[in-house]
Amino acid sequence: MSAYARRAWIVLWKDLLTERRSKDSLNALLFFSLLLLFLFEFALGPDRERIRAALPGLFWLGFILAGLLGLGRTFVVERENDCWEGLRLTPGDKSAVYLGKLAGNLVLMAAVEVVLLALSSLLYDVPVFAVAGPLAVALALGTLGVAAVGTLFGALTAQVRAREVLFPVLLLPAIVPLLLAAVSLTRAALAGEPLREAGAWLELLAAADVVYVVVGLLTFEFILDA
C-alpha cells in the first residue's frame, strides 16, 4: 500500500473508531432519521400511493437533513487538542486526509440510508429490495456528491465560530443540482424504470461527483493550511 493510501486509510480507521466509541453522530443521525419517517407517515396518512409518489423526495430530504447533522461535525474532532495543527504538520499530500474523511462520511451516510430504506420498506410497503440495484446506483452517486461537498465545507467551516450557521448556508445551494439529479434517479429506480431512461440526470450526477471530489482533493491542503 502506498504512503498516500495508508494515510487515507488511517484517517478512515481513526474516524470510524472514534465514532464507534463516542457515537456522537450515529445516534443523532439514526434517531433523527427515524423521527422523520414517523413524521412522514403521520403527515401523509395511510394512502400508500401518495407516499410512494413522495418517497424519492422524502428519502433525500431525510438523507440531507441527517447529513447536515453528521457532515458538519466531521472536523470538530480535529479541533480538540489542536489535532488540526498536528495534521498540518504531517508531511505528504494532505488530500489523503480529505479522502479518508470523505470515506468515513460515506460509511456513516450509507449506514443511515440502509436503516432508512429498510424501515421504509416495512412502514410504507415499498419494494426497495426488488429494485436494489438501480436504487443503489442512484443513492451511491447522490451520496458521494453530497459527502464530497459536505466534507470540504465541513473543513472550511471547522475553524469558524458561526460554523453551525455557515455550514448549511454554504452546503445547501451547492448541492441543489445534485439533489435534483439524485431525486430523479431515485424516482426512476423506485418506479422500476431503467436508469438509462433518466440518462441526462445520471450523467449530470456522475459529472458533479467527479467535479466535487476533484475540487475537494485539489483545494483541501489550502483549507487545512488557511
Next chain:
Amino acid sequence: MISARLLRRSFGRACVLEDVSLEVGAGSCLALLGPNGAGKTTLLRILATLLRPSSGQLTVAGVDALREPALARVAIGVVAHGSYLYEELSALENLRFWTVMHGGDASPARLRAALVQVELDGSASERVRTFSAGMKRRLALARVVLGSARVLLLDEPFTGLDQQGRKWLNDFLIAFKAGGGAVVVATHSFATGLDAADRLAILAGGRIAVDRPCANLSWEEIRRLYASLTDGDGSLA
C-alpha cells in the same frame, strides 16, 4: 539546525515579534524565556512553519522553511499547548495514527517501545480521555519520538508535570541532544526548563533581549536579568 534571521510578525497594527534572530545548532538546546504574551508561542509557531512571519528568513535542518515548509516539517517535532491527541483513542492507537500519518513504521513492537520510553507502557490500551495532563504530555513526546524529528520545539512542556515527570523530561531532552537533535524550549518559568539548556534567550516586548550560554550565568544572574527585563522575578510564573 535552526537559523532565524530578523523574523518579524505583526497582527494588524500590533507587532508581536520584532527582528528576532536566533541560531540553534545540532546537539544543543535553547531555553526561550519570557513572560506571558512576550511572543514565545508566536515565535515557536513560526519556527514550526505553522505561522508565516511578516518578514525575515528561516532555515530548519538546511531547508528554507518559508519557501518549502512541507519539506522542513519532516525534520520538525512539536509539542505545543494542544497535545494533538484524540481523546477516544487509546495511547497505542494515537501513536499508530500519528506514526502512519508521518510515514513511519507503525509496528506494534515499535509503538510499545516508544511507550516504554515515556513510561506509559502500563496504560497502552487506556483511552486518552482518562489520562492526566502529565500523561498526555508524555504521550505527546512519544509521538515525537516515533517521528523522524531532528528539531524539537516545545511550548511550556513542563506544565502539568510532577517533579518526577520534570526530571524525566529533562533527561529525555539531554538524550535527544546527545543524539544530535536541536531543541527549543519555550517557558515562562525559569524554575524549570533550564537543566537541559545550553543557551538562554529572554524574549521581552517581542525582541530577544538576552541570548547567552547558560554556563556563563548563575541562577541569581538569570533571575536578576529576567526581573529587569520583564518586571517580574519569574519564580511566580
